[in-house]
Amino acid sequence: MTVCEFQEIDPEVLNRATEKALEALDSERTPRLLVEFYDTATNFAGSTFAMLQPRDAGAVTATDLLALRTLSIKLGAYEIRQFLDGGPNERKISQLLGELPSAELQNTNAADFSPMAAFYDEVKRLLAGAGTKNSNRWVAASKLTARKRPDLFPVRDRVVCGYLGILKQTDRARDWYVFRHLMRNSDITSRLSELPARIAAAANGRDVRLDEEPLRLLDAILWRYAMTASTEIPVDDEDARGESESD
Template sequence: MFLELSEPSSTPTAGEYAAARETTLSALAANKLTAYYRASGDYAGTTFRTLGVNAGDHVGPDDLSAITLLGVDVSPRGVRTLQGDNPLSDAVRATLSAIAPGADLRTATASDLNAAWELHAAIKAAIADPTTKGDSNPWVTAAKISARKRPSLIPVRDRVVGNLLGDRALQSAFVYWQLMRALLLDAEVVGALDGARARIAADAAGDLQNDFGREPDLRILDAALWVRAAR
């Protein structure tokens, strides 16, 4: 079920997965999920993925605008770093080039997850504040930028859903990603995702956000868990 990674602590336990699976099935069945994708509503929905230009090889202005829909932003210094010509922005571009734009968490290998981590780490280094006392660790913002750039591979990991899935999922991106990957490979969860997708499309009808038909299953899973945790 889980990938063999170099860090043993990155493997979820059977109990952690069983709890995540139960929570996920309940979240996907919730009627409140439809609100997340209504055009007249005030949730990010598909706009997080579709806003403006989402280039495959760099982090652009539209990416930085899109993450504000999820309640985070990048400082002026971080914006200049990401948009400039410097070793930190070069590292972000290099890590993006190592991950195909259509990479999918369902078929991800251990190498793919390591590349995703390198992307997250490069973005985090670029937006960190070097003047902050102690370590500046903007991991939530970096996770959301990473998810915008590779929405079928990298889930939106933050404290809200991390707490929902357990302490180790909150503390370790690899535990979190492994749980999400296993959920996307679970036949019952896949059926629940298909049901949620159909229910959202039917319930929202003419009020459905643009491009919902191409919304990755990972994004719907993200949204369902966030709605469950936030409510």
């Protein structure tokens, strides 16, 4: 079994990530940014990524791979076959899905990170297919694991990790630790609970469909705020989340 072992995260890293998350959540621009992201009349992924039906808790399906496309992940025929060929890869993925903790990220413990890492690592391995330009598809793997368990896996990419100040950690479990810290912070969870009302007040009749999971809402505002607040974050094609027709 995959074992996650790492030194404790520096409190300064956790404090900075918390401050940056609260900055995004408290911004006056936040309701407008999220209205745009969740407006069904735009090409942003919105809630389609996590909510696209049907959802199968026990397997990676064609619908899951289609959902990845809403977050700008491109898959070749080889990668698709790795997940859908009905062979040992598909069975291994289903086994690892079944071993994931039932808890939400904020309620996980240290032991839960090992089955999370095992599932993530296998997804990442299968995504590094023949002919891919990048064999280290950590962003694509983060997005697919988040699609399967949006309450457990955050979407890690260069934009969000760069904004939070954790991009140099280059370790999935260390990043999960930081996101778990954020989701345990009462100020952050309080702001997240207030977001739906703030978004509704700013919607002005637009068809806005929000994610159900607070972790997904946090991801959405971190990404939108970071993308509009800085031009210094290094980005890749896989860091996108769709785009507005007006952009």
